[in-house]
Amino acid sequence: xxxxxxxxxxxxxxxxxxxxxxxxxxxxxxxxxxxxxxxxxxxxxxxxxxxxxxxxxxxxxxxxxxxxxxxxxxxxxxxxxxxxxxxxxxxxxxxxxxxxxxxxxxxxxxxxxxxxxxxxxxxxxxxxxxxxxxxxxxxxxxxxxxxxxxxxxxxxxxxxxxxxxxxxxxxxxxxxxxxxxxxxxxxxxxxxxxxxxxxxxxxxxxxxxxxxxxxxxxxxxxxxxxxxxxxxxxxxxxxxxxxxxxxxxxxxxxxxxxxxxxxxxxxxxxxxxxxxxxxxxxxxxxxxxxxxxxxxxxxxxxxxxxxxxxxxxxxxxxxxxxxxxxxxxxxxxxxxxxxxxxx
Amino acid sequence: xxxxxxxxxxxxxxxxxxxxxxxxxxxxxxxxxxxxxxxxxxxxxxxxxxxxxxxxxxxxxxxxxxxxxxxxxxxxxxxxxxxxxxxxxxxxxxxxxxxxxxxxxxxxxxxxxxxxxxxxxxxxxxxxxxxxxxxxxxxxxxxxxxxxxxxxxxxxxxxxxxxxxxxxxxxxxxxxxxxxxxxxxxxxxxxxxxxxxxxxxxxxxxxxxxxxxxxxxxxxxxxxxxxxxxxxxxxxxxxxxxxxxxxxxxxxxxxxxxxxxxxxxxxxxxxxxxxxxxxxxxxxxxxxxxxxxxxxxxxxxxxxxxxxxxxxxxxxxxxxxxxxxxxxxxxxxxxxxxxxxxx
DNA sequence: CGTTAGCACTCAACACCATCGAGTGCTAAT
DNA sequence: ATTAGCACTCGATGGTGTTGAGTGCTAACG
Numbered sequence: 001x002x003x004x005x006x007x008x009x010x011x012x013x014x015x016x017x018x019x020x021x022x023x024x025x026x027x028x029x030x031x032x033x034x035x036x037x038x039x040x041x042x043x044x045x046x047x048x049x050x051x052x053x054x055x056x057x058x059x060x061x062x063x064x065x066x067x068x069x070x071x072x073x074x075x076x077x078x079x080x081x082x083x084x085x086x087x088x089x090x091x092x093x094x095x096x097x098x099x100x101x102x103x104x105x106x107x108x109x110x111x112x113x114x115x116x117x118x119x120x121x122x123x124x125x126x127x128x129x130x131x132x133x134x135x136x137x138x139x140x141x142x143x144x145x146x147x148x149x150x151x152x153x154x155x156x157x158x159x160x161x162x163x164x165x166x167x168x169x170x171x172x173x174x175x176x177x178x179x180x181x182x183x184x185x186x187x188x189x190x191x192x193x194x195x196x197x198x199x200x201x202x203x204x205x206x207x208x209x210x211x212x213x214x215x216x217x218x219x220x221x222x223x224x225x226x227x228x229x230x231x232x233x234x235x236x237x238x239x240x241x242x243x244x245x246x247x248x249x250x251x252x253x254x255x256x257x258x259x260x261x262x263x264x265x266x267x268x269x270x271x272x273x274x275x276x277x278x279x280x281x282x283x284x285x286x287x288x289x290x291x292x293x294x295x296x297x298x299x300x301x302x303x304x305x306x307x308x309x310x311x312x313x314x315x316x317x318x319x320x321x322x323x324x325x326x327x328x329x330x331x332x333x334x335x336x337x338x339x340x341x342x343x
Numbered sequence: 344x345x346x347x348x349x350x351x352x353x354x355x356x357x358x359x360x361x362x363x364x365x366x367x368x369x370x371x372x373x374x375x376x377x378x379x380x381x382x383x384x385x386x387x388x389x390x391x392x393x394x395x396x397x398x399x400x401x402x403x404x405x406x407x408x409x410x411x412x413x414x415x416x417x418x419x420x421x422x423x424x425x426x427x428x429x430x431x432x433x434x435x436x437x438x439x440x441x442x443x444x445x446x447x448x449x450x451x452x453x454x455x456x457x458x459x460x461x462x463x464x465x466x467x468x469x470x471x472x473x474x475x476x477x478x479x480x481x482x483x484x485x486x487x488x489x490x491x492x493x494x495x496x497x498x499x500x501x502x503x504x505x506x507x508x509x510x511x512x513x514x515x516x517x518x519x520x521x522x523x524x525x526x527x528x529x530x531x532x533x534x535x536x537x538x539x540x541x542x543x544x545x546x547x548x549x550x551x552x553x554x555x556x557x558x559x560x561x562x563x564x565x566x567x568x569x570x571x572x573x574x575x576x577x578x579x580x581x582x583x584x585x586x587x588x589x590x591x592x593x594x595x596x597x598x599x600x601x602x603x604x605x606x607x608x609x610x611x612x613x614x615x616x617x618x619x620x621x622x623x624x625x626x627x628x629x630x631x632x633x634x635x636x637x638x639x640x641x642x643x644x645x646x647x648x649x650x651x652x653x654x655x656x657x658x659x660x661x662x663x664x665x666x667x668x669x670x671x672x673x674x675x676x677x678x679x680x681x682x683x684x685x686x
Numbered sequence: 687c688g689t690t691a692g693c694a695c696t697c698a699a700c701a702c703c704a705t706c707g708a709g710t711g712c713t714a715a716t
Numbered sequence: 717a718t719t720a721g722c723a724c725t726c727g728a729t730g731g732t733g734t735t736g737a738g739t740g741c742t743a744a745c746g
Contacts, residue, residue, distance in 0.1 A: 382718070382720080383719090384718075384719050384721090388718090404724095404726060404727095405726045406726080406727075
């Protein structure tokens, strides 16, 4: 059996209707809803076919039909093709506030949540290389040295180092020159033991300080890797009865709090470096606890290889049209934003 | 009518039992539960008295009694007195990880959540004065200057400033000296317009840069004021039926996400600089949406006047004993931690 | 042969009702 | 003052009948 033109129309009508109401949809509804001028009986026959093909299911014998994961998939795929209109609003809201990076991303998450009424997430961008761009030691007070480390993408980190003795200006200068000439432009992997001991040797009696600095550098770069995730609109979950029974809601909220659970999504999204919007429906989701949800994600990319992810999570009957539109808009906003990368 | 010895015992028994079961407790239960050797009938009489006194209420005519807010209040107050035992565990867990400040606070929130099964929060410490301790400009590359600002309590902030022309070493040195000699030790309020224009004048052709730096400083100090709050265990809300009906749960989750809603709590806790543990029961809570909850809070204090708050939020029938114990432990851990204040 | 009217059937949802039992207040006996 | 006893209250539980939306199937129709 084939999915002919008429079946397609009916299937889309069923899904669209279900997205709006959240209730199983029956043959009579479709008969009136579409302009096919078919009786409910005919629709019933077609629906039986569609069910056999696996696009729709009945929650119980005498109920209407609801879309299966396969049905949603079909709907989303066909929608992605025809959908090329853009959402014009939102545009300026983000640009308006040239805030710090983290404020901006928080804002992006919130914006999406308000706009769609679903739960949203935005990850901070990560740099693939993490090379050291700038490094400086300053004497903060007699007992402390402040180390400022800037890595590519203008991510800035600070560390305070305790020192036993007071270091004079000359020494500070010497150490700064030493560190900069040898570490500049290097990434974490390139700072190996050989380099470290060579540096220590050159620093002479200040070897221990060098060691501390390098430790700090290493940790700094590492720290940059366990990423930050901003979420918003988690309480929107309660707007959709199919998600808000206690067990499911608890699991979802938990996933949003224990943000590392979301990292699976990120890996998956990043995978093939694709620049496309991805839609996970139900069981397709890489996250177990979200198999009753649908997830829409996209990558954004600042200049110099900094990449992050944005995502929206909602019920399977989410308004895919709107969600994809919103994601597209935010993505393009973030994409065109490189040069604002202060932190 | 007075609250005599026996009534006290019965009241405590009622509350304790209710805390455990979450069910209204009847006279028979108390008759057997306590070692007073009284029949259920006698208990009933006493319970009628206690109800008249306002310590307990009946959810409906033929049900057992549950504590009123006043009852909880009585219970907590009497418990606070006799309670002097300490929780020995936890102690090391925090110290073990000499992580960065934010990691540590996150950890503290999590620890409390795991330990008590309630929702928890920890605010980052704030400095009451916010004086500038150290300030330095460095040339990062030809088009950007990096400004590092350290404010009291070793909170470090960075800002990148765009510059049109390349500045030579001498100029940088001059600007640094100028800024440090004039701004060091000042707080936000003390940097007024007069000072700014005086500085601009002294900087001569570099006035615009000075202006940018001062802007950055102002914003930095301000930013430090809209505090960070770490939360954990929000999904524990679902463990308590009395909180997990959809409307309430949604409100609570929302309060935890929109963290500024929690600030009312902080103001309240900080108010009289008291060093005590505070317990808000039901309507006593300063936060409207939490009037079905109880909230236990305490201040912690690093050295040099940095103060923050920790808090636990749960159902009114929370295990006050354990919660107060946990809060005490964490508080004392954080209190003894000053000297680890890197960021 | 595709379409449709008609009909018997299914089943969740709802309202109704009787029952049960935990718990109460009151009274009279101890 | 305490307690046993009893009538009473009322939420919870579970069974029953009804309703109505929706189905599948069959037979009639153009």
